[in-house]
Amino acid sequence: MDQDKIKHLEFVQAIITRMNTNSFQIKGWSVTILSALLAVYASTKNELFILISLAPTLIFWFLDSYYLMQERKFRGLYKDITGITNTQPNLKPYDMRSNLYTKGEYGFFNVFKSSTIASLYLPLSLMIIGSFYYLSRCS
Numbered sequence: 001m002d003q004d005k006i007k008h009l010e011f012v013q014a015i016i017t018r019m020n021t022n023s024f025q026i027k028g029w030s031v032t033i034l035s036a037l038l039a040v041y042a043s044t045k046n047e048l049f050i051l052i053s054l055a056p057t058l059i060f061w062f063l064d065s066y067y068l069m070q071e072r073k074f075r076g077l078y079k080d081i082t083g084i085t086n087t088q089p090n091l092k093p094y095d096m097r098s099n100l101y102t103k104g105e106y107g108f109f110n111v112f113k114s115s116t117i118a119s120l121y122l123p124l125s126l127m128i129i130g131s132f133y134y135l136s137r138c139s
Contacts, residue, residue, distance in 0.1 A: 037049050037056070047136050050135065068116065076100075
């Protein structure tokens, strides 16, 4: 493998690593903000704080899905550069266009409902909605 191709792969790998780090940090922020809003509810007993906590959870779900989608697109680019796959045969040296990958596993909705994303945000969202419903019925 020539030096240009190796350097190109290093650039793509750096982007993949950055997207992965962003996704991990978003998950951490999501849990932190949700915990803070539930702590405010616990001290005030105002059910509105439970309902408000649904908004950041959904926002982080969309944002985390976006970063995972970008990561998958750059993984597709990486595979094409290495020759593992050949979905984009006309790649030029140092081509960094992730927008070439749009269908299938690279689509936003497929990422949004993927197990790595939905297994965190769907239970959190259902817990929030269920808690709000239960507490509003009890009071």
